[in-house]
Amino acid sequence: MWYFLIKQNTLETIHFQALQKEAALTETEVFSEPFDNWYVFSVPKDDYTSFMDYLDREGIGYDLTADKPTRDELLEKMR
Template structure:
């Protein structure tokens, strides 16, 4: 599995729905101010290339890892 992290505010509703259709699981990690909320998309290995293509076509910034990041890891990246 691959885990893509995207800032929630960077996604329009249409983009979010498109990515949700391509992902196995979508979660939203909610954080308090001053940190931004994040969307975490879980994608199977065989769909990795298609998901990256969709992100690139939409011009979205993302981070990808092969192990699900913990909430603490996500928060530490924003500090």
């Protein structure tokens, strides 16, 4: 699996719905102010190229990792 991390406030509803259809699992990590909420899209290795191509074509910023990040790792990334 590949994990695409996208800040919730940077993603429009239409893009979220399109990505959700392509992902095997979509999770939302909710944080308190002043930190951003994150979407974590789990995408099978065979499908990650088309998922990434969509993000790049639409100009959506993301982080990509082969290991699912923990909540603490996401929080540390924002500090």
